[in-house]
Amino acid sequence: MIRVLIADDHPVVRDGLRGTFTAETDIEVVGEAANGQEVLDRVERLGVDVVLMDLRMPGMSGVAATAALARRAPGVRVLVLTTFDSESDVLPAIEAGATGYLLKDALPDELLRGVRAVHRGESVLAPAAARLLMGQVRAPARRALSDRELEVLRLVAEGASNRTAAARLFISEASIKTHLQHVYDKLGVRDRAAAVGEAYRRGLIG
Amino acid sequence: MIRVLIADDHPVVRDGLRGTFTAETDIEVVGEAANGQEVLDRVERLGVDVVLMDLRMPGMSGVAATAALARRAPGVRVLVLTTFDSESDVLPAIEAGATGYLLKDALPDELLRGVRAVHRGESVLAPAAARLLMGQVRAPARRALSDRELEVLRLVAEGASNRTAAARLFISEASIKTHLQHVYDKLGVRDRAAAVGEAYRRGLIG
DNA sequence: ACGGGCATCCACCGATCGGTGGAGGGACGC
DNA sequence: GCGTCCCTCCACCGATCGGTGGATGCCCGT
Numbered sequence: 001m002i003r004v005l006i007a008d009d010h011p012v013v014r015d016g017l018r019g020t021f022t023a024e025t026d027i028e029v030v031g032e033a034a035n036g037q038e039v040l041d042r043v044e045r046l047g048v049d050v051v052l053m054d055l056r057m058p059g060m061s062g063v064a065a066t067a068a069l070a071r072r073a074p075g076v077r078v079l080v081l082t083t084f085d086s087e088s089d090v091l092p093a094i095e096a097g098a099t100g101y102l103l104k105d106a107l108p109d110e111l112l113r114g115v116r117a118v119h120r121g122e123s124v125l126a127p128a129a130a131r132l133l134m135g136q137v138r139a140p141a142r143r144a145l146s147d148r149e150l151e152v153l154r155l156v157a158e159g160a161s162n163r164t165a166a167a168r169l170f171i172s173e174a175s176i177k178t179h180l181q182h183v184y185d186k187l188g189v190r191d192r193a194a195a196v197g198e199a200y201r202r203g204l205i206g
Numbered sequence: 207m208i209r210v211l212i213a214d215d216h217p218v219v220r221d222g223l224r225g226t227f228t229a230e231t232d233i234e235v236v237g238e239a240a241n242g243q244e245v246l247d248r249v250e251r252l253g254v255d256v257v258l259m260d261l262r263m264p265g266m267s268g269v270a271a272t273a274a275l276a277r278r279a280p281g282v283r284v285l286v287l288t289t290f291d292s293e294s295d296v297l298p299a300i301e302a303g304a305t306g307y308l309l310k311d312a313l314p315d316e317l318l319r320g321v322r323a324v325h326r327g328e329s330v331l332a333p334a335a336a337r338l339l340m341g342q343v344r345a346p347a348r349r350a351l352s353d354r355e356l357e358v359l360r361l362v363a364e365g366a367s368n369r370t371a372a373a374r375l376f377i378s379e380a381s382i383k384t385h386l387q388h389v390y391d392k393l394g395v396r397d398r399a400a401a402v403g404e405a406y407r408r409g410l411i412g
Numbered sequence: 413a414c415g416g417g418c419a420t421c422c423a424c425c426g427a428t429c430g431g432t433g434g435a436g437g438g439a440c441g442c
Numbered sequence: 443g444c445g446t447c448c449c450t451c452c453a454c455c456g457a458t459c460g461g462t463g464g465a466t467g468c469c470c471g472t
Contacts, residue, residue: 146418159400161458174421181460182418191428191460193398194365200406352448367428380451387430388448397430397458414472421465429458435451442444 002026002119005042007033007062008054008081013104017052017081020108027115036060040068048076050119055082055093063093070097077118081111100124145186145204152179154205157196208232208325211248213239213268214260214287219310223258223287226314233321242266246274254282256325261288261299269299276303283324287317306330351392351410358385360411363402 004027006014014032021027030046033039035057042048051069055062066078079100080093093101099118102111103126114124145153155165162180166173184190187198200206210233212220220238227233236252239245241263248254257275261268272284285306286299299307305324308317309332320330351359361371368386372379390396393404406412 148419156399157403159395159397159403161397163458171419172421174423175419177460178420181462184460189365191365191367191399193362193402196399196402197363197365197406197412200403200412205403206406206412354449369428377449378451380453381449383430384450387432390430415470417470418468420467423462423464425461427458427460429456431455431457432453434453437448437450439448440446 001028002115003028003030003047003049004115005029005031005033005039005046005048005051007036007039007051007057007065009034009057010054013054017111020111021115024112027112034058036062036065036068039065040072043069043073043076048073050077050079050115052081052115053078053098055080066093066098077121079114079118079124081106102126145183149179149183149186150204152176153183153195153199156180156192157199157205207234208321209234209236209253209255210321211235211237211239211245211252211254211257213242213245213257213263213271215240215263216260219260223317226317227321230318233318240264242268242271242274245271246278249275249279249282254279256283256285256321258287258321259284259304261286272299272304283327285320285324285330287312308332351389355385355389355392356410358382359389359401359405362386362398363405363411 004021006017006029008014008017018029018032021029030048031042033042037060039051039053039060043051051065053062053066057065060068062080062082066080069076069078074097077099078097079102080098081102081104083104099121100114102114102124106114106126117124151169152165155168160168162173162176166176169176180192180195183195187195187202189195189198196205210227212223212235214220214223224235224238227235236254237248239248243266245257245259245266249257259268259272263271266274268286268288272286275282275284283305284303285308286304287308287310289310305327306320308320308330312320312332323330357375358371361374366374368379368382372382375382386398386401389401393401393408395401395404402411
């Protein structure tokens with residue numbers, strides 16, 4: 001039996017969700033919460049396996065509640081269930097420790113499968129959220145510099161200005177600037193000197 | 207007994223030098239040479255301790271002969287004896303392995319002391335040559351960065367702007383700029399990115 | 413066929429930097 | 443005491459750079 005807590009500040013939504021699980025024999029809704037503080041409260045008292053968490057709640061937000069749960073009750077899985085697939089929500093929620101992220105327009109069947117999946121510890125992501133997450137996660141991951149970018153960076157490390165680098169590679173100064181902008185993005189720096197330093201530290205050049 | 211070889215393409219000069227040593231009981235002129243090739247020849251045959259070397263000779267120059275001696279007969283001391291204290295001669299001669307560098311207008315007494323000194327392995331330099339050497343050697347020779355300069359450079363390598371570097375070191379932006387100018391001078395570069403690159407290449411940081 | 417990465421190019425703008433020529437004080441060696 | 447280096451600070455200027463928001467074409471993988 002999977003013990004579920006429904007966290008949403010709208011009673012109507014809570015009722016709707018509760019209804020989704022009534023027919024299921026392996027899932028039991030053991031409680032509800034209208035804000036983050038209540039979530040922590042109920043989890044502590046009721047013995048919860050999975051929290052269906054809305055992110056937008058008054059008082060303590062769903063993200064904050066998720067983060068608090070990750071620390072205090074790491075065994076409890078959080079399945080974020082929210083209206084928007086806004087990028088401003090997905091990443092913080094995942095970082096806070098959510099195991100799944102679904103949209104409220106998910107079909108009841110998807111929701112059931114989602115609950116069972118996160119209960120098993122599997123990650124569940126709405127397609128839109130998944131794509132966004134991949135993109136965001138791939139960004140901090142060290143994207144390799146392209147050959148051209150590395151070429152430009154080497155010249156810069158030797159003292160070339162944008163102009164002279166352009167002359168040496170037979171391309172325009174504008175292209176050098178673009179390449180360098182990409183290098184800055186990929187290395188997480190904001191100027192050429194830092195890019196050179198970071199490149200040496202990472203062993204990209206030298 | 208110090209065995210001396212006189213190398214100069216002018217017979218008159220050779221005679222003059224030879225005369226300088228005739229009265230000396232501890233110095234013996236064992237031969238003469240008119241060019242570099244002859245120097246190598248005589249040294250090989252005669253058992254020479256000190257070569258009085260003119261730099262301007264037809265054929266193999268005195269510098270080349272000095273370099274050859276350093277490899278083939280490292281025990282033989284070379285005392286350069288030339289007319290000009292031109293900077294173009296001093297450095298190559300020293301680098302080639304000359305033990306001393308005197309001008310031909312040196313007093314006979316100075317010359318005698320010079321021969322005895324280089325025979326003991328001591329360096330002998332005409333004052334003008336000495337000053338020039340110090341200057342020349344100190345300039346291209348990698349002048350070390352001061353502690354402060356290195357500190358600033360490290361911050362720059364991490365991406366600090368002049369302003370933020372100033373804030374971190376609790377000094378003014380103007381001082382940062384001055385330090386960096388000195389760094390550029392010492393490393394032979396013209397901008398912060400190249401300075402960072404050069405510093406990594408030289409192992410000053412990283 | 414579409415998206416994604418790559419490489420190339422453009423214009424505009426403010427911010428920053430590099431270059432120059434100073435200045436003064438403190439430390440050290442001669 | 444004098445020279446030299448180091449560290450600090452100032453003002454002015456032109457040059458360069460970084461940021462933004464585009465655009466095009468190519469190639470690749472699906």
